[in-house]
Amino acid sequence: MQDLINNLSASVIAQILETAFQWFVVVDQDAKIIYINNEYCQFLEVKREDAIGKHVTEVIENTEMHEVLESGRTDIAAPQYIKGTYMLANRVPLVVDGHIVGALGSVIFRDMSDWKKLSSHVRITIEQIEATLRHFPESFYSLCDIKGSSNSIKKIKETIAMIAPTKLPVLIEGEIGTGKEMIAQSIHGLSDRSDHHFVKINCATIPKELLEEELFGKWDVNRNRWKKGRIQLADRGTLYIEEINELPLPLQAKLLKVIQEERVQPVDTDKEIPVDLRVIVSTNMALIDQVKAKLFREDLFYRIQAITIHIPPLRDRIEDLPELVETFMGKVCAEAGRRHINIDRKILRLLQTYEWPGNVRELQNVLQAMVQLTNGEQISEEILPIYIRRQKPNFVLGHGTLEEILFEVEGQILQQHLNRESNKLKVAEKLGISRSTLYEKIKKHNL
Numbered sequence: 516m517q518d519l520i521n522n523l524s525a526s527v528i529a530q531i532l533e534t535a536f537q538w539f540v541v542v543d544q545d546a547k548i549i550y551i552n553n554e555y556c557q558f559l560e561v562k563r564e565d566a567i568g569k570h571v572t573e574v575i576e577n578t579e580m581h582e583v584l585e586s587g588r589t590d591i592a593a594p595q596y597i598k599g600t601y602m603l604a605n606r607v608p609l610v611v612d613g614h615i616v617g618a619l620g621s622v623i624f625r626d627m628s629d630w631k632k633l634s635s636h637v638r639i640t641i642e643q644i645e646a647t648l649r650h651f652p653e654s655f656y657s658l659c660d661i662k663g664s665s666n667s668i669k670k671i672k673e674t675i676a677m678i679a680p681t682k683l684p685v686l687i688e689g690e691i692g693t694g695k696e697m698i699a700q701s702i703h704g705l706s707d708r709s710d711h712h713f714v715k716i717n718c719a720t721i722p723k724e725l726l727e728e729e730l731f732g733k734w735d736v737n738r739n740r741w742k743k744g745r746i747q748l749a750d751r752g753t754l755y756i757e758e759i760n761e762l763p764l765p766l767q768a769k770l771l772k773v774i775q776e777e778r779v780q781p782v783d784t785d786k787e788i789p790v791d792l793r794v795i796v797s798t799n800m801a802l803i804d805q806v807k808a809k810l811f812r813e814d815l816f817y818r819i820q821a822i823t824i825h826i827p828p829l830r831d832r833i834e835d836l837p838e839l840v841e842t843f844m845g846k847v848c849a850e851a852g853r854r855h856i857n858i859d860r861k862i863l864r865l866l867q868t869y870e871w872p873g874n875v876r877e878l879q880n881v882l883q884a885m886v887q888l889t890n891g892e893q894i895s896e897e898i899l900p901i902y903i904r905r906q907k908p909n910f911v912l913g914h915g916t917l918e919e920i921l922f923e924v925e926g927q928i929l930q931q932h933l934n935r936e937s938n939k940l941k942v943a944e945k946l947g948i949s950r951s952t953l954y955e956k957i958k959k960h961n962l
């Protein structure tokens with residue numbers, strides 16, 4: 516690196532610094548300006564010779580360069596208000612032999628319109644890239660993408676590994692957003708059918724009158740050819756039928772025939788076409804109740820239920836939440852082009868006491884919104900949706916010794932009281948402890 520720099524003459528370096536799109540300022544370890552480019556000086560309306568040697572705070576409004584020197588932190592695209600406009604600035608400490616010897620500041624966007632112009636350009640480019648990517652297969656989940664260390668998730672992963680190589684039908688039961696499709700994809704991915712298609716159909720989203728044609732195909736009289744249904748498209752691969760409970764009874768009989776005889780009879784023909792597929796079905800209600808209510812055929816139920824994977828709702832395996840949060844935060848921050856954002860114990864505890872009716876998908880959406888609403892590197896409590904902040908008690912019994920569990924429960928009780936009542940004296944009275952004990956506990960629990 517040093518050699519490469521040595522190849523550049525001082526005048527070339529000066530040109531780079533003076534003509535780059537960015538504005539630069541360099542300070543020494545005492546935060547005194549040792550370099551500032553001409554364009555930046557013009558904008559600040561200062562003479563360069565006057566600026567050099569001055570403390571950076573005397574020359575640049577709202578600067579944080581001196582703080583970067585003290586903390587050693589790096590600020591990327593930090594908004595800074597200068598001369599009536601918001602700019603985006605980078606601030607980086609300069610380190611030699613492990614010591615901070617100064618800092619480099621650069622203004623990357625000079626005002627909001629610059630910034631908006633670039634962001635619309637970036638949006639268009641992203642759309643073009645995404646359009647190109649759409650020609651490639653969709654991203655596919657595998658076993659290692661299923662996060663969680665609760666006994667139920669461990670058991671589910673073991674079951675997937677055991678049954679994947681077989682051709683047996685699988686029934687996946689779980690509330691919305693619990694990961695049913697992920698599991699279906701993982702089974703397909705681990706099977707010897709993975710080189711063929713994973714075809715999905717959702718019985719609740721396709722109008723009932725079109726479902727038969729969509730699933731079983733049709734003989735197109737006008738064109739004198741087959742319009743393949745999803746069953747045929749999944750030949751040699753896997754057919755994943757979502758919300759099977761919505762499949763009308765006559766079509767249930769037809770599906771049973773496909774599973775038992777491995778032949779499909781498209782609409783408007785007597786002809787039967789051989790198919791080789793594995794069927795995975797899912798439902799977000801207990802299918803046996805549908806059978807009892809005569810809404811689901813008993814014979815089809817017994818044909819598909821031999822291997823049933825039941826995914827418990829997130830609230831019943833809340834010990835999985837920290838790992839899910841960690842995974843999604845990493846993913847969401849990377850997608851948003853942000854550095855890692857921390858979630859402290861207090862926020863995590865609030866997330867763990869919420870019921871999550873939309874399960875893992877809801878958690879993912881909440882984290883996504885929280886990242887978008889956060890400027891810094893730490894999520895603050897106010898950013899949490901109000902319904903999560905103001906929830907009813909729901910104690911989380913985590914793993915650990917009795918002492919650890921009691922400590923966890925104590926933290927949750929304190930948190931819930933403090934959410935509802937800001938007057939600490941009243942909280943202490945309600946809990947029958949002195950104010951100083953309450954303060955000690957707040958400190959101990961980092962609330």
Ligand SMILES: Nc1ncnc2c1ncn2[C@@H]1O[C@H](COP(=O)(O)OP(=O)(O)OP(=O)(O)O)[C@@H](O)[C@H]1O
Nearest residue numbers: 660661662663690691692693694695696697875876
């Ligand atoms: N255990 C898990 N680990 C990691 N991500 C998960 C897990 N469970 C669910 N997800 C994520 O949650 C989202 C919803 O998962 P998926 O679509 O598989 O759920 P589903 O049960 O099929 O939902 P629905 O019934 O609403 O169609 C996906 O983005 C998925 O990646």
